Amino acid sequence: MVVFACARCDAVLTGPVERVALPVRAHQTYGHDLLPALMEPGTYAVEPEPFWLPWRPWGEVGADEAAERGVFAPVHGLSFGPPGAVVVAPGDTRGTVLIPERCDGYCIGLDGRDGPNLACARCASPVATRIDDCSFWQTVWLVPDAVRRVPEDGPASGHPAADWEALAREHQGAPPVEPCGAWDARWEAAVGAALAHLLAASAGAPVALPDGILTATFGRAFDALLPAGPAARRVVVAGPGLPSVAGDTDIALVPRHPRTGEVWQPSDTTAAVVPLEADVWLHVAFPREQLPVPATGGLPDGVYRDDPLPLRPMRLFAPDRRIFLRTLARLPAVREPWLRAVYDRVQDAPFTRPF
Template identity: 55%
Template sequence: MTAGTYAVDPWPIGLPWRWWDEIGADEAAARGVFTPVHSVSGRPPGSVILAPGDIRALRFILERCNDGCCGMDNGDGPNLACAQCGQAAATRIDVCSYWQEVRLDPQAVRRVELDGPASTPTDWETVLTETRLLMPSADLTEWWSPESYVATGVAMAHLLAASGGAPLRFWPGPAADMFGSALDALLPPGPAPKTVALTGPGLRPFDAAPDISLVPRHPETGEPWQPPGARDLVPLAAELWLQLSSQGTWLRSPATGRLPAGVLRDDPLPQYSKRWLEVDRGACIHTLCRLPAVREPWLRAIYDRMTNWMFQPPPLG
């Protein structure tokens, strides 16, 4: 989480965990899980996620802070308590392979309205301009950022659900390069494919709207950009959408003479990945089992194929 921001997780997470055979399909569906999984959290949904540095007036519950191999996770339940009353109120997660975050327990905290006008979300032009300043998002190991990697798997799951079982035909471009071959391998061939295209602010409108539009999701509100006349939307994280819509438009070396508009002015230049961004299979499976559409036989068959590809899986991008 970026400092000063928050998110609300619609899915439950944390103790107590209940086996699938114990909880059953109906109760699991009520908790947002629509295919058999190893276990389902018995906690209520709606935990508020903050950056670790944004919490105040909480102290560690020391006996619950030694459950991770390299730090703290949520294996022993909430590990932060109110500094005044001692009530367990949140979980600090700070261990390898996990996002660093603090989750406020929805059973222990409540929202308090503040006086004054509500803040106005940043307009799309500013959002994309500020996000573009951070592009391309590769880390020092020359891999794409974890946020972008996970976003590919989430997008793949929603593309599969939006297909309705029909083949997808991408309009030429980076989105086709990323998702096209994987979806061709997963979806059955058919005579009437659905068209998919990147759509969003700053892009030239199409003469005929595609069947499925890949649009950016506002990083502050979570709301997708709404193109006029759109039929079906698949929201992408703003960073991933920019990577796809702007691929190949950055100048990768300093220009001589007068600097043209759009040239990178950083010194040293930002890191560029030497690898094309691949689809995160784990994020795709995790998202698919939480989409009601996965109960459709055709999509459940794809889900089962993906979860059974253990040693020689087909490429996902």
């Protein structure tokens, strides 16, 4: 565990926090309602790329410089802020005050458009950016150059190895549908990121999906973005607690560990590995279907009912387009002509199927 302190005056700015993997939805915008905190209490994550102001447009940066930074397809702009921004839950901050002249927002909160909007309460140095407007996951991003990491108990240590056996035991899967009938935002982000990797692994050939939730979430995207025809590549769900991957598997959909960010690797196949966020993978790998229960209250024997009713979506699934494009732009495979054509088509036509 560590705390973060002001680099100028050493005032403590957070409670004790433990490092975990940065969720793929960290830069997602969703709907027009208030979203919960991105990070669990007592955790932090690091954005390895430059993040926040200043931004430079793609035409000014150029393809060569962008590729050196790991971006291989045109984006609207690239950040030239310092890398290594730290994100924590708003409730884990300590000793900060708002900077009133930097508190603009889009709707009903702060969106950070003016840069750091939280200052150290002791020395008034800008130290963080709070984001809590509608459509955004609630976060506090600590400015890398303005804070320093202080070990809580002795020297800081690296991540422990991912405990795959404990994954299903200690973490719960995210249900795909919210009580209101909307698809869960975590699913839209996770599928958007995994879709980019799946397309790259497909090599442009039709893909066969297992029946069930994967067909409901990925199927329309494959129909829209890959050519029609007999499936040439087979996708299976693989990971801890599941049977070994068959030899005829072409693509294995595996979990990304929520603490370390490590991607599970099968030992008995040469299949291409595609990571999926663990909370979504758990629901895919170990679905917990709600079964009907015996009716009571004088009804005939053998009558069953669903109480409460199973959740059903009110519309077809659409992967998160921004997360898809962000992920695909950072895969070297996007430089292949067929995949670059997919990228350009999705970027130029934001409201076409499946997005």
